[in-house]
Structure formats: structure tokens, C-alpha cells
Amino acid sequence: MGRYIARRLLQAIPMLFMISVVLFALVNIAPGGPLSGHGRSRRIRPEKAEILKRQFGLDKPLPIQYVIWLVGNDWMRVDADGDGVTESYGERRGILRGDFGFSYRNRQPVLEEIADRLPNTIYLMGVTLIVVGIIAIPLGAISAVRQYSVFDIVVTTLSFMGQAIPEFWLGLILILIFYAWLNNPFTGAPLLPSGGMQTFGMGFAIWDRIQHLILPVTMGMVGWVAWYSRFLRSGMLDVLHQDYVRTARAKGLSEHLVVYRHALKNAVIPLVTIFALDLPSIFAGSLYVELLFSWPGMGRLYYQAATGRDYPMLMAILIIGAGFMITANLLADIAYAYLDPRIRYD
Amino acid sequence: MTKDQVEAGQKEQNSVSVRSEEMHAPEGMLGMVWRRFRLHPGAVAGSIVLGMLVLSIILVTFSPYDPEISDIGSRLQPPSWEHPFGTDPLGRDVLTRVLYGGRISLAVGLMVVAITLVIGVPVGAVAGYFGGWVDNVLMRITDAALSLPSLLVLILLSAILREVELPFVERNNVVTIAVVIGLLSWMTVARLVRAAFLAIRELDFITAAHCVGVSNSRIMVRHILPNVVGPIIVESTLEVGYAIMEESGLSFLGFGIQPPTPSWGNLLSNAQEHMTKHPWLAIFPGLMIFLSIISINYIGDGVRDAFDPYKVLKQVGEV
Numbered sequence: 001m002g003r004y005i006a007r008r009l010l011q012a013i014p015m016l017f018m019i020s021v022v023l024f025a026l027v028n029i030a031p032g033g034p035l036s037g038h039g040r041s042r043r044i045r046p047e048k049a050e051i052l053k054r055q056f057g058l059d060k061p062l063p064i065q066y067v068i069w070l071v072g073n074d075w076m077r078v079d080a081d082g083d084g085v086t087e088s089y090g091e092r093r094g095i096l097r098g099d100f101g102f103s104y105r106n107r108q109p110v111l112e113e114i115a116d117r118l119p120n121t122i123y124l125m126g127v128t129l130i131v132v133g134i135i136a137i138p139l140g141a142i143s144a145v146r147q148y149s150v151f152d153i154v155v156t157t158l159s160f161m162g163q164a165i166p167e168f169w170l171g172l173i174l175i176l177i178f179y180a181w182l183n184n185p186f187t188g189a190p191l192l193p194s195g196g197m198q199t200f201g202m203g204f205a206i207w208d209r210i211q212h213l214i215l216p217v218t219m220g221m222v223g224w225v226a227w228y229s230r231f232l233r234s235g236m237l238d239v240l241h242q243d244y245v246r247t248a249r250a251k252g253l254s255e256h257l258v259v260y261r262h263a264l265k266n267a268v269i270p271l272v273t274i275f276a277l278d279l280p281s282i283f284a285g286s287l288y289v290e291l292l293f294s295w296p297g298m299g300r301l302y303y304q305a306a307t308g309r310d311y312p313m314l315m316a317i318l319i320i321g322a323g324f325m326i327t328a329n330l331l332a333d334i335a336y337a338y339l340d341p342r343i344r345y346d
Numbered sequence: 347m348t349k350d351q352v353e354a355g356q357k358e359q360n361s362v363s364v365r366s367e368e369m370h371a372p373e374g375m376l377g378m379v380w381r382r383f384r385l386h387p388g389a390v391a392g393s394i395v396l397g398m399l400v401l402s403i404i405l406v407t408f409s410p411y412d413p414e415i416s417d418i419g420s421r422l423q424p425p426s427w428e429h430p431f432g433t434d435p436l437g438r439d440v441l442t443r444v445l446y447g448g449r450i451s452l453a454v455g456l457m458v459v460a461i462t463l464v465i466g467v468p469v470g471a472v473a474g475y476f477g478g479w480v481d482n483v484l485m486r487i488t489d490a491a492l493s494l495p496s497l498l499v500l501i502l503l504s505a506i507l508r509e510v511e512l513p514f515v516e517r518n519n520v521v522t523i524a525v526v527i528g529l530l531s532w533m534t535v536a537r538l539v540r541a542a543f544l545a546i547r548e549l550d551f552i553t554a555a556h557c558v559g560v561s562n563s564r565i566m567v568r569h570i571l572p573n574v575v576g577p578i579i580v581e582s583t584l585e586v587g588y589a590i591m592e593e594s595g596l597s598f599l600g601f602g603i604q605p606p607t608p609s610w611g612n613l614l615s616n617a618q619e620h621m622t623k624h625p626w627l628a629i630f631p632g633l634m635i636f637l638s639i640i641s642i643n644y645i646g647d648g649v650r651d652a653f654d655p656y657k658v659l660k661q662v663g664e665v
Contacts, residue, residue, distance in 0.1 A: 015490050023494075026502060160388070164640035166591060168598045169614060169632030172621060180622040284497040288595070302498060303599065306505045314502065321495030329493070 005334060012326045019322045024066050027314050051082035056104075057090075069101070069315065070094050095319065101312035105304070110316045113301065120197065121297035125286055127213055128220040136225045137271075140232025141264055147237065155229060162226025167285060171219040171292040178215060195294035216293045220286060224278075231274060235267040242266075269339045276332035280325045379576075382652035389648020392641035399638055403448040411439035413446040414606045422624050432626040434616070443608040444630050450609040451590045451638065454524045458589035459582045461528025466535030467578070471566050473536070474543025485540070488533050496530045500592065503529075504601035523602055527592050535581055542574040576653030583646035587639045594635050610635050 053059045057068060057078065068076075073090030080088050093099035100110040143155040179194040192215055193199070198208050239245065240263050248262045249255075287299030294300075298317065305313035383389055411417075416436035423433040431440035473484040503526045546552065547570065555565050590610075596602035597611025605612050610631045617627035 015486070015493060018490050019493060022490075023499070023502075026499075026506070160640060160643060161636075164587075164636050164643055166594060166598075166614075166632060166635045166639075168595060169628075169635060172614065172618065172628045172632065176621060176625055176628065180625075280495060281497070284495060287497060287501075288598075291599070302501070306501050306601075309505075318495065318498055318502070321498050322493055325493045325495055 008330050020319055023318045027311055028062055054079045054082040071096055100316040103313045104310045105308055110312050117298050117301045121286055124295060125283055128217045131217055132221050132224045136228035140229035141236055144233045144236030145259055159226040159230045162222045168288045170222055174215045174219055216289045220289045232271055235270050239263045239267045273332045273336045276328050276335055279328045379652040383648050386648035386651055388644035392644030395637055396641040403445050406445035409442040411442040413443045413608055425626055431630045434627060435620055440630060444634055447608040447610045447613055450520055450603055453520050454593040455586040455589040457524035458528045459585050462532045462535050462585055466532035467539050470536040470539025471543050474540035475547055475566050488536050492533045500530060501601055504596055523593055527589050538577055538581060539574055543570055546570045546573055580646060580650045583649055587642040590639060
């Protein structure tokens with residue numbers, strides 16, 4: 001098992017390298033870019049643009065730019081004031097040494113800004129995932145145990161609907177109902193807030209925090225509850241027809257023990273795997289939630305970087321995202337091997 | 347009548363009934379699939395809803411309103427007989443715009459599936475059939491593509507394409523969006539086709555084909571591919587739904603189809619500003635996405651049950 005993990009980790013390195021080359025090329029090869037002033041009223045004068053280009057190192061050929069991005073430029077002379085003369089050594093250390101550069105938007109270190117936003121996304125997604133688990137697992141399990149009952153039919157239909165609802169539309173409808181239409185009967189204010197993590201200028205208050213979570217979490221959760229309850233239902237149905245479940249019944253165990261100890265435990269195994277595989281998409285999905293509810297997280301950060309062509313920020317988030325994907329895949333395989341002793345890797 | 351006679355009579359009856367079954371022409375695969383598909387209530391309902399949707403999308407050509415020309419005299423009217431879905435801030439009929447948007451969504455969906463198949467089937471077939479280093483290289487590329495954070499890359503590519511002048515096509519039109527989505531979604535089909543090819547190439551009838559001198563390409567296309575059609579159709583059906591969802595998401599973010607061309611996503615995005623007072627702007631486009639995707643998913647579910655894609659793999663002992 002240890003050797004298997006080590007081999008997978010070693011395979012991940014060339015793959016991450018390949019992905020980084022492709023992404024770097026995509027981000028940088030396109031015409032336009034941060035200095036074209038696209039979509040803004042204030043255009044940058046051409047001579048000023050030349051200076052900025054030299055300062056940012058954008059005048060160099062792409063492969064050199066990639067090497068600088070990877071390992072830094074403190075080993076080569078750069079043109080720090082943009083006058084066309086390379087006079088001093090660079091200061092960038094490259095992503096391999098943990099330097100993701102400075103954001104073009106506000107000249108803050110990229111990593112600092114990410115460190116600022118990441119906890120907010122983890123907070124939102126953490127709560128969402130807990131709610132998904134609490135709702136989806138019982139729904140799926142009960143609907144399998146009572147296959148073809150009214151409960152099962154309702155859950156199955158709802159899960160089809162939940163998977164077909166576009167996340168962003170659900171968010172709009174939630175805002176419409178709980179912010180625009182329904183009012184708090186005591187204060188006359190909107191029933192639930194439509195944006196932010198807490199009331200502006202207010203200190204930490206648990207009820208205020210919860211109120212701000214309800215709509216974003218509902219929006220983010222529906223599709224995943226639908227998917228996991230459906231997935232668990234079919235897994236449960238498989239397991240319930242296995243020989244060992246019949247054996248458990250035959251030796252006189254109570255139905256409760258059979259279902260929840262013997263069957264559910266085994267039906268959850270594939271769920272853990274698929275959950276690890278889904279983790280990156282779950283986080284990516286928070287992009288819509290964060291945009292709609294002005295949540296200061298990673299999704300919104302990426303959206304701003306993409307609209308403003310903030311190369312260092314885009315690259316940082318993309319690479320972190322790709323690393324996250326690869327880790328999630330690896331975790332899925334490990335979880336599978338760990339939870340299902342029949343699977344052996346060598 | 348003795349017991350023996352009774353038994354003999356039953357035997358005779360049995361053999362008669364067997365013979366009468368043999369008299370019928372064997373039912374083709376498509377006939378069987380169709381028979382099973384019709385028994386799936388969700389799939390039938392989905393087909394009807396999707397059929398009506400497609401019909402209205404075609405017939406919208408005869409709408410008395412233009413989807414893009416504004417009519418300031420009738421701004422932001424609530425739903426009425428003249429405008430069943432109301433009008434937008436520029437006085438355009440929302441129903442007409444929603445149906446024209448449906449053309450975009452369905453076109454993107456179908457094009458994405460075409461691209462997915464054009465890339466995914468050959469990659470999977472070659473990798474699974476030849477194996478060895480070819481398989482290794484192709485599958486590493488597939489893995490790498492699967493490791494891309496797809497929504498982020500989708501946004502990046504369409505953000506770039508929004509600013510690039512392309513020959514022959516407008517910026518961010520149906521084709522570029524479909525290509526971008528297609529390039530990020532062929533991997534599932536490739537893996538599926540590879541697994542099936544890997545399993546089927548070991549079977550005796552393939553060995554037999556080799557022995558009589560059938561060429562590799564002919565074996566792949568004529569002998570193996572027909573056995574994989576079921577899973578491919580199921581996956582393609584569901585892919586239409588994913589593609590519609592992705593396109594509307596991109597357009598909603600402002601990276602997809604650009605106004606004034608209507609698409610379900612950008613209609614929703616533009617609705618945000620006026621939505622609290624004029625909710626019809628936000629309700630109907632989303633409802634259309636919802637209806638089309640749920641009917642596609644039900645159809646996909648029905649097709650899956652009808653084909654039972656695992657049957658192919660079960661027969662060859664893969665599952």
C-alpha cells in the first residue's frame with residue numbers, strides 16, 4: 001500500500017508539470033491581456049505599457065516566462081524600472097519555492113490573498129457538505145429499504161429534479177422568495193439576507209452567521225443531495241441482495257441491525273470514493289454561490305482574476321486546483337483500497 | 347387418458363409453442379431497445395416534454411416578435427395574452443427570446459456531443475484495441491485532461507475567446523462555446539470505449555476475424571464498435587444535458603453567448619437587476635433549462651435501462 005501511494009505520487013509530478021505547461025500557455029498565449037485595458041474607460045498609453053511590460057517581464061519569450069514563473073528570476077538580471085536596461089537581479093523565487101508572484105490587480109502577494117479567501121470557501125463548503133451528508137444518507141438508505149414505496153417514489157422524483165435544477169437559477173429563486181418576497185413579520189426587514197458572510201459592521205454573532213448561511217448552503221446543497229441520495233439508493237439496493245445480508249437475516253439479526261450495520265456500512269464505501277472524486281467539482285461549484293451571495297471566497301477571486309486577466313492569480317488558482325484534483329483522485333483510490341479489503345494494489 | 351398420454355400431450359404443446367416462437371423473425375436490437383424504452387414512464391414523459399420543446403423552438407420562427415429588436419413602448423410588461431412570458435427592459439417578448447435561446451442551448455448540446463464522440467471514440471478505441479504504449483500514452487493524456495479543474499478552465503478559455511478575433515466566426519458564438527466545452531468533456535467517452543474494446547478484443551470472434559485476415563481497422567469498426575453502441579448512446583444523451591448546463595452557466599457568468607443574442611444563461615444573468623420587481627424575467631429561462639435537462643436525464647435513464655450497458659460487459663466477464 002505504501003509503495004502504491006509512493007508510485008502514484010511520483011506519477012503525479014510529471015502530470016502536474018504537463019498540466020502547468022498547458023495552462024501557462026493558455027493563460028499567456030492569448031492576445032489582449034492585462035495591459036490592453038480591455039473593457040475599461042482608462043486606456044494605458046503605449047509607452048507606459050512598454051515600461052509596464054518590461055517591469056512585469058512580459059516582454060520576454062513565453063518559455064522564459066514559464067521558467068521564471070517556475071523557478072524565479074533571482075538568478076538573472078531584470079529591468080526593474082522598465083527603462084530597457086537590465087540592471088539588478090530579480091526578486092521572484094518561482095512557484096517551486098512557494099512564490100506565486102504578485103496580483104496585477106492590487107500588487108498584493110497572490111498567496112496572501114488566497115490565504116485570505118480560502119478559509120471563507122472552506123467554511124461555506126464545509127457547512128454545505130455536512131448538511132449534504134446529513135440529508136442525503138438517510139434519504140438514500142430509507143428509499144432503498146422501502147423500494148417502490150411512496151417515500152421512495154417521492155425521493156427518487158425529487159432527486160431527478162434536484163439534479164436538473166441549474167444551481168444559479170436556484171440561487172436567484174431563493175433570493176426572490178426569501179429576500180424579496182418574504183418579510184420578517186416583526187421587523188419588516190427581508191426574511192433572510194441575500195449576501196455576505198455576516199451583517200456589515202457587526203461583530204461575531206452566531207445567529208447572524210447562521211442566517212447568512214441558510215440561502216448559500218441551500219443553493220449549493222440541492223444538486224449534491226440529489227446525486228448522493230440517488231447513488232446511495234442504488235448502492236444500497238445492490239448490497240441488500242447480497243448473500244451476507246441474507247446470512248445476517250438468517251441468523252436472526254433484527255432488521256435494524258441488518259440494514260444499518262451490515263448493509264449501510266458496505267453501501268457507503270463507493271460513496272466515499274465518489275465523494276473524494278467529486279470534491280473538486282463541489283468546490284468549483286461554490287463559484288456560482290459566492291458570486292450570487294457576494295461571499296468573499298476563492299470562486300469570486302477566480303472570477304475577478306479571469307475578468308481582469310490577472311495572470312499570476314489565474315495561474316496560482318488553476319495550479320492549486322489541478323493539484324487538488326490529482327490529490328482527490330489519489331485519495332479516492334486509497335479510500336477504496338482501505339475500505340474494501342478485497343482490493344489489493346501492487 | 348393415461349398419465350403418459352397427458353405428459354406426451356404437454357410435451358407436444360410445448361414443442362408447438364417453441365416452434366411458433368421460432369417462426370417469428372428474431373427481434374433486432376433496436377426493436378428490443380424501443381420496446382423496453384416505451385415501458386419506462388419517465389423516459390416517455392421526458393420524450394414528450396423534450397419533443398414539445400424542440401417543436402416550439404422550431405416554430406418560434408413564426409413568432410410575431412423579433413428576439414433582438416427592442417420596442418420601448420412595451421417595456422417590462424407582466425405576462426399577458428400578447429406576451430405569455432412578459433417583456434424585458436427593452437420591450438422584447440421574453441417567450442420569443444427564451445425560445446431563440448433554446449436554439450442556442452440545444453445546438454451547443456448537440457455539437458458538444460458530436461465533438462465528444464469525434465475525439466472520445468477514436469481515442470478510446472485505439473487505446474483499448476492496441477494496448478501497450480499507445481494505450482499508455484493516450485490514457486495519460488486522458489488522465490491529465492481529467493485532472494484539469496474543468497469549470498475554471500472553461501471560464502478561462504471563454505474569457506480568452508471573448509477577446510480574440512477569430513476568422514469566420516463571431517466572438518463567443520455557438521461554435522466556439524461548443525468547442526471549448528467539447529474539448530473538456532470527451533474523456534468519459536474515451537474511457538468507456540477503451541474499457542469495452544479492451545474486453546471485447548479478447549473474445550473468440552475477434553480471434554476468428556483475425557484468422558480470416560480482417561484488417562485491424564475493419565475489426566474495430568465493424569466487429570467491436572457495434573457492441574459498444576449502447577453505452578455510447580446512453581453517455582451521449584446525458585452529455586447533451588451536461589453541455590446545456592455548462593453553456594448556460596458560462597453565459598450566466600458573462601463568458602458564454604454574448605447579448606443581444608439570447609441564451610438561457612445570459613437571459614438569467616440580465617434578469618438579476620430587475621428580478622425583484624419583474625420576477626418573470628428570472629423564472630422562465632431557468633424553468634426552460636430545468637425542463638430540458640430533467641427530460642434529457644429521464645430519457646437517458648430510459649435508454650440506459652433499455653440497453654442495459656452492463657450486459658455487454660457482463661457477457662464478456664468484465665463486471
